[in-house]
Amino acid sequence: MGAIAAVVLVMIVNEANDPPMKILVPPPGDVGPYVPITSVVEVVVTQPTDPTTATTKVPSPQQPGQHQTSTTRQPATGQIARTTAARTPATKTTGLEPPAPPDDGPVPVIVCPNVAAALPAVPAGAQTEVTRELRNLETWLAEANRRLVASVGISDPGFVHNAILGPLISQRIASLDRIAIAIGRFGPRPAGLERLAPCSVR
Structure with missing residues (x-):
């Protein structure tokens, strides 16, 4: 029981640590003082996700005409929402001059x-x-x-x-x-x- 209480105490203290500490706990049945420990179980206690630390990852700008994908991580569920937006190609402009007015023919003389x-x-x-x-x-x-x-x-x-x-x-x-x-x-x-x-x- 002393070993279990120690593990619980360390788990409570570890909630405030960043990054979490690794605790080695003997498997069930191997906690007696006269039974040799033949294997250990690795227990990792993690802190709950802080909603304020959620980040949004936006890739570098794409070339015109390609799709741009932004990845947003939701703080509550940890799921990833993907939004795809098609970039409209830029309208090409030409340097052509406006058409000349129609020619009325030679001036009479x-x-x-x-x-x-x-x-x-x-x-x-x-x-x-x-x-x-x-x-x-x-x-x-x-x-x-x-x-x-x-x-x-x-x-x-x-x-x-x-x-x-x-x-x-x-x-x-x-x-x-x-x-x-x-x-x-x-x-x-x-x-x-x-x-x-x-x-x-x-």
């Missing part, structure tokens, strides 16, 4: 015959007046093209001819006539210059 190339030799006395008229023809054509670009989108089919081409042709007819007169003062008057007046839109 007014084209007129080259008057300077079609003139005969200009006498020296008519040179100043002819040069002035040639410069006017270039200015009027440039202005007509600016108005043509600004008129894109106008639904009136006769607008370009009536508001742009018509006035331009009239200006050219008058200018070509003055050129012919200036040259005729100092030499033969050129004929047929009026054929250079019409222009077209391309």
Whole structure:
């Protein structure tokens, strides 16, 4: 009985120890003072699990697209609860530029015959007046093209001819006539210059 009481006392004391102590207790029937101990039984007394010491183990981050598993140990039952969460792959982004607006085609332009190339030799006395008229023809054509670009989108089919081409042709007819007169003062008057007046839109 003395050995049993000692074991019980040591077990009570061992509850407060960390880590637990190992106690060697003779097996039943071998506790008598005159019976030799032929074997021993190893008794390990463990402390109950402290709920505050429960830990959660989370593995290192996984690669995108793989599953991530976290292991949680419950303090009361000691069972293991596994939670599997699928990591959603990151959305890929592209560096593509937004589509370009549709091409409406080439910008329309007014084209007129080259008057300077079609003139005969200009006498020296008519040179100043002819040069002035040639410069006017270039200015009027440039202005007509600016108005043509600004008129894109106008639904009136006769607008370009009536508001742009018509006035331009009239200006050219008058200018070509003055050129012919200036040259005729100092030499033969050129004929047929009026054929250079019409222009077209391309």
